[in-house]
Amino acid sequence: xxANILMPALSPTMEKGNLVRWLKKExxxxxxxxxxxxxxxxxxxxxxxxxxxxxxxxxxxPEGTANVPVNDVIGLIAEEGEEAGEVxxxxxSVAAAPSAAPTEPEPRLERAPxxxxxxxxxxxxxxxxxxxxxxxxxxxxxxxxxxxVTGSGPHGRIVERDVKTALARPSAxxxxxxxxxxxxxxxxxxxxxxxxxxxxxxxxxxxxxxxxIPHDSMRRTIARRLVEASxxxxxxxxxxxxxxxxxxxxxxxxxxxxxxxxDGAPAYKISVNDFIIKALALALIRVPDANVTWTETxxxxxxxxxxxxxxxxxxxxxxPIVRGAESKTLSVISNEMKDLAARARARKLKPAEYxxxxxxxxxxxxxxxxxxxxxINPPQASILAVGAAEQRAVVEKGAxxxxxxxxxxxxxxxRAIDGALGAExxxxxxxxxxxxxxxxx
Amino acid sequence: xxxxxxxxxxxxGPGGYVAAIRAAQLGFKTALVERExxxxxxxxxxxxxxxxxxxxxxxxxxxxxxxxxxxxxxxxIGFDPAAIVKRSRAVSGQxxxxxxxxxxxNKVDVIWGEAEIVKPGEVLVRPSKKSPMQPQAPVPKGxxxxxxxxxxxxxxxxxxxxxxxxGLEPDRRLVWTYFEAMVPExxxxxxxxxxxxxxxxxxxxxYRTMGAEVTVVEVLPQxxxxxxxxxxxxxxxxxxxxxxxxxxxxxxxxxxxxxDGLVATAEEAGGPVQTLAAERMISAxxxxxxxxxxxxxxxxxxxxxxxxxxxxFGRTNLAGLYAIGDVAGPxxxxxxxxxxxxxxxxxxxxxxxxxxxxxxxxxxxxxxxxVASVGLTEAKAKEAGFQIRIGRxxxxxxxxxxxxxxxxxxxxxxFDASSGKLLGAHMVGAEVxxxxxxxxxxxxxxxxxxxxxxxxxxxxxISETMHESVLDAYGRVIHM
Numbered sequence: 019x020x021a022n023i024l025m026p027a028l029s030p031t032m033e034k035g036n037l038v039r040w041l042k043k044e045x046x047x048x049x050x051x052x053x054x055x056x057x058x059x060x061x062x063x064x065x066x067x068x069x070x071x072x073x074x075x076x077x078x079x080p081e082g083t084a085n086v087p088v089n090d091v092i093g094l095i096a097e098e099g100e101e102a103g104e105v106x107x108x109x110x111s112v113a114a115a116p117s118a119a120p121t122e123p124e125p126r127l128e129r130a131p132x133x134x135x136x137x138x139x140x141x142x143x144x145x146x147x148x149x150x151x152x153x154x155x156x157x158x159x160x161x162x163x164x165x166x167v168t169g170s171g172p173h174g175r176i177v178e179r180d181v182k183t184a185l186a187r188p189s190a191x192x193x194x195x196x197x198x199x200x201x202x203x204x205x206x207x208x209x210x211x212x213x214x215x216x217x218x219x220x221x222x223x224x225x226x227x228x229x230x231i232p233h234d235s236m237r238r239t240i241a242r243r244l245v246e247a248s249x250x251x252x253x254x255x256x257x258x259x260x261x262x263x264x265x266x267x268x269x270x271x272x273x274x275x276x277x278x279x280x281d282g283a284p285a286y287k288i289s290v291n292d293f294i295i296k297a298l299a300l301a302l303i304r305v306p307d308a309n310v311t312w313t314e315t316x317x318x319x320x321x322x323x324x325x326x327x328x329x330x331x332x333x334x335x336x337x338p339i340v341r342g343a344e345s346k347t348l349s350v351i352s353n354e355m356k357d358l359a360a361r362a363r364a365r366k367l368k369p370a371e372y373x374x375x376x377x378x379x380x381x382x383x384x385x386x387x388x389x390x391x392x393x394i395n396p397p398q399a400s401i402l403a404v405g406a407a408e409q410r411a412v413v414e415k416g417a418x419x420x421x422x423x424x425x426x427x428x429x430x431x432x433r434a435i436d437g438a439l440g441a442e443x444x445x446x447x448x449x450x451x452x453x454x455x456x457x458x459x
Numbered sequence: 460x461x462x463x464x465x466x467x468x469x470x471x472g473p474g475g476y477v478a479a480i481r482a483a484q485l486g487f488k489t490a491l492v493e494r495e496x497x498x499x500x501x502x503x504x505x506x507x508x509x510x511x512x513x514x515x516x517x518x519x520x521x522x523x524x525x526x527x528x529x530x531x532x533x534x535x536i537g538f539d540p541a542a543i544v545k546r547s548r549a550v551s552g553q554x555x556x557x558x559x560x561x562x563x564x565n566k567v568d569v570i571w572g573e574a575e576i577v578k579p580g581e582v583l584v585r586p587s588k589k590s591p592m593q594p595q596a597p598v599p600k601g602x603x604x605x606x607x608x609x610x611x612x613x614x615x616x617x618x619x620x621x622x623x624x625x626g627l628e629p630d631r632r633l634v635w636t637y638f639e640a641m642v643p644e645x646x647x648x649x650x651x652x653x654x655x656x657x658x659x660x661x662x663x664x665x666y667r668t669m670g671a672e673v674t675v676v677e678v679l680p681q682x683x684x685x686x687x688x689x690x691x692x693x694x695x696x697x698x699x700x701x702x703x704x705x706x707x708x709x710x711x712x713x714x715x716x717x718x719d720g721l722v723a724t725a726e727e728a729g730g731p732v733q734t735l736a737a738e739r740m741i742s743a744x745x746x747x748x749x750x751x752x753x754x755x756x757x758x759x760x761x762x763x764x765x766x767x768x769x770x771x772f773g774r775t776n777l778a779g780l781y782a783i784g785d786v787a788g789p790x791x792x793x794x795x796x797x798x799x800x801x802x803x804x805x806x807x808x809x810x811x812x813x814x815x816x817x818x819x820x821x822x823x824x825x826x827x828x829x830v831a832s833v834g835l836t837e838a839k840a841k842e843a844g845f846q847i848r849i850g851r852x853x854x855x856x857x858x859x860x861x862x863x864x865x866x867x868x869x870x871x872x873x874f875d876a877s878s879g880k881l882l883g884a885h886m887v888g889a890e891v892x893x894x895x896x897x898x899x900x901x902x903x904x905x906x907x908x909x910x911x912x913x914x915x916x917x918x919x920x921i922s923e924t925m926h927e928s929v930l931d932a933y934g935r936v937i938h939m
Contacts, residue, residue, distance in 0.1 A: 150904060150905030150906075151879075151904075151905060151906050151907045151909065151910050152878060152879070152880050152905035152906065152907055153905060155878050155879055155880075155907050156878050159877060159878065170813075177905055178880070178905050229843055229844075231844065231845075234877055332846040332876050332877070333846055333876075333877055
């Protein structure tokens, strides 16, 4: 009896994903641990590894298929010498694990499979779909099933224009994102179908005076999460100026003694942002009531300070998380951030690396922003918006002096953290930044 | 009275005559009105005769460099301007009569004269008052003459003519347009070229090769202003090596004519005022649409910046009236006009063609080195908000280019980072005008980088530089 390869869940909330690519062909030998296929969600690409040994007997879901439900059979692994007939007609199933007792009848999928609405999910015979490579690529990125798209190109070929039209149409097949893990009623879209609203918006501009770039799944996710955050989280904002002179000289001292490898590259180069991550983590630990997450029934008080850091990447942004930052040294935080940021840009972060956290840092100081306020990244309860470090005139003991200052603004979820508590958190943060030696011990 | 035409086209340039042939193929009763020459400016005074001149220059250049290839030539290599011009005119003449033959073969009625649209459906043709540029091809045999003609659909394809700057008006003697520059009695020893678009640069390249001291004055900061900045800068360096001088962000403010030459005053933005002496000046500062004397104002036909406003199918604001080619807006290129003509006629027939997509119209400049491009420049792609990937490959890494003795060239490709869509391709170097079509086909087939990377390009060819440029955009370049 062949073993099923199931569509894996990359995260607890994932319901569907896109099967990007098969790395093995039908008939290929497979050993446990081999990478079989690549699966993609809105923010990450993951590899599916083989658990069993044998032969990849059948690819059930062809590569490039969008919206494959978690636990659907995507392929079959047969033992060597197993009869081909046994694997000829697979049934979608939710076999709990490939190791389920082979004699038991496989449990049926709870929700009835709907073959009519998802013809491409089972890779069975069907007319070949003619679509341009670009149309396929854009459809895949947007999680659109091309089976429902009418082609307007030569001989009915589906071209870029058709995919863009389909994505803009109210009846567009649901993109992968539609299965929303969170279901706060306030986050429901306002009345009107998205594309009808889109048409209304478009009617403000002369046709041809703009280009239409369909959203990819990251853009949809950003839009959905930020609308949800700004509509459901009662934000309030606290600003404070932090004096940076001591931190900057400490940073210089630390970086100047970094051991160098044989190529002369230093083992670390701490940035101001690394200090900020560390300071926020320590502040969250010292003000534990602010290291929380709001839920409808209870407050989650976190044991460690997991600090998210917003990273701008082509086409959007993502917030990888430095876990337990309070107990990590600056050099560890610094090197971890470099790795996370690089993999974020390559869209190779695992969901576990950007989900959760209790607070985030969003730093636009490097591009000269003086101060700003950020939108909280759910399920977190606060986000620290960091402005540029700059020399300003200050009054010290009644006289004017020059100091390097940085303005920060904490956006806080008022359901979880009240004003005085937020102020306390920020005061501890400021004190750590201004007395940075405290972060080294 | 004869039954009305289904389609009557005003203007026999590449847009008009191609539309006429396509209309006839689709079974329409078709007429074409022309006042001067079948094939239009392109064939008689533009694209084609300049290519003939540039071919003479190219061969002259090779002969002058014969030694580089191990060849010896006894005696002096010279040229005969009259013979070069004569050959160029003969090329135009041959193609001009070819267009007449094609129209006849397709049973298109040719009406000789100047057309005025009296109202939608009716055209009045009068003998042309315009004195034709000489030498001129003979009027084809069997054409219809002046009179009133009825047509269900009228397509305006009247083209464009050189723009004239006040105070710097061409006089046919010292200040030339492309007309005079194409049929000189002698080649000037020094030449001032106003404008560094395709026309200006091609003449600059031609006359420089034929030995003239050439200075090009461009009002914008970049020569070849529509091209990608990097490609234009590369080309400029090559031109400068050949001895062409450039003044950019500069204007000719006045000219003083002399017996056999002129002195021009030019001002560079923020720079000193310069006086430039030259035997001749070519004014190549763009073209304006031929919208006059057609009766358009009376009809209330909508114009925009002196050009007829159309949709992607050549339709104007008035039913039954269409416009294609230069008179219907930029880019003012023969191949765009031809394509528009075909779309317009097919739309009238109800074949449901797709509207003209201006993002995939290639452009070619036949200077030395050649320049060719399609799609968005790097600057335009960024302006449009694309996250882009750029690939570059220089000819110096290409075996065929080295073997040809043409190591100066560059191919630049621009992709949309997220979808792999080819947004633009830009080339400078030998033969690139013949190569750009590869990228045009790729764009029209909507390939991504994957299909281009997976395609096998023949070795040894210059086309391998195209492949390498795509590879470079994805960090996979081999020969660099």
